[in-house]
Amino acid sequence: MSTKPKTKSLSVTGNELSDTFFQLEVLNGKKLVDAKFPNFSTKVAEAGFKTLKPTPMEIFQINIGKLCNQVCAHCHVDAGPDNRVENMDRATLERCLELIDMVPTIKIVDITGGAPEMNAHFKWFVEECVARGKEVMNRCNLTIIVANKKYHDLPEFFKKNKVHLVSSLPYFSKSRTDSQRGDGVFEASIKALKMLNEVGYGIEGTGLKLDLVYNPSGAFLSAGQEVLEPQFKRQLKRKFDIVFNNLFCITNMPISRFLDYLIETDNYKSYMEELVNAYNPMNIEGLMCRNTISVSWDGYLYDCDFNQMLDLKVAVPKSQHISTFDLEKLNNRNIVLNQHCYGCTAGSGSSCGGEIE
Secondary structure, three states, X not given: OOOOOOOOOHHHHOOXXXXXXXXXXXXXXXXOOOOOOOOHHHHHHHOOOOOOOOOOOOEEEEEOEOEOOOOOOOOOOOOEOXXXXXXXXXXXXXXXXXXXXXXXXXXXXXXXXXXXXXXXXXXXXXXXXXXXXXXXXXXXXXXXXXXXXXXXXXXXXXXXXXXXXXXXXOOOOHHHHHHHHOOOHHHHHHHHHHHHHHOOOOOOOOOOOEEEEEOOOOOOOOOOHHHHHHHHHHHHHHXXXXXXXXXXXXXXXXXXXXXXXXXXXXXXXXXXXXXXXXXXXXHHHHOHHHOEEEEOOOOEXXXXXXXXXXXXXXXXXXXXXXXXXXXXXXXXXXOOOOHHHHHHHEOOOOEOOEOOO
């Protein structure tokens, strides 16, 4: 089944936006575009936060690698089949397990990528986390399940370990899904969802959680989970007899490939204006960066996955890597903010778990 990508990663094409520092220069109105916006840190201060501090660390998020069987047009990770070097090795994962053991407040291990399942140590790591009594959340792109025979056992593996699946499905139609994620992605995603339903995922009473993720295909904000979730449930059930638990609506962050799209289509200024105008200070308390630590494939520490993709490491100079992990210092750090953070605070807010409000 073909899921031929419609684009290539920025790094492969030599795009200047593959440089994270260059992206930050664009976001701050110093490169490519003549557009400056109010400083996000100032907005946070106006809301009564002199600095933004973390709450107890509950989510240990790992970007296990940028290798992926897809090359999505909006991908903030710039993942793809060509990113074979950026993959977490066994030693780094073993150190991550040591840290999970060290921090008693960690409840969830959130594994993302790329396609996490393409990492050679994925199954072993999941089993180790489950053995420690942690909830494992896996960001599955669905198509990996049907991409190759060696992944066809994933539904049963997920079921055995009660992995919480969070899977992207841009829309309940082929045209909108394939335009964002590549030719054949919708058909493959539907086949994978059926396989997951067959083993009990998304079925009431099984305890096997299957949540879908919606992010807009263009330069606009989502209509909201309350509006879209019933539509997705009704259409997927009616057309394909597919069920799932929740729909997470996530705002596209103006970084990486989506930033490239915004600039190429001359939508950057209008999109940033939309984010800034929709800024909602009520979302600050619930930002995902407050109870999460994000670990890159090579072991560096970040406040969130988006900061990771801009190489904005935690503001603890002597504890920016898992090899020098200092829980006390990390718990007292200032969270690193920049202009892309408007994406998480706009409207009803946006996090890895959908809306904040």
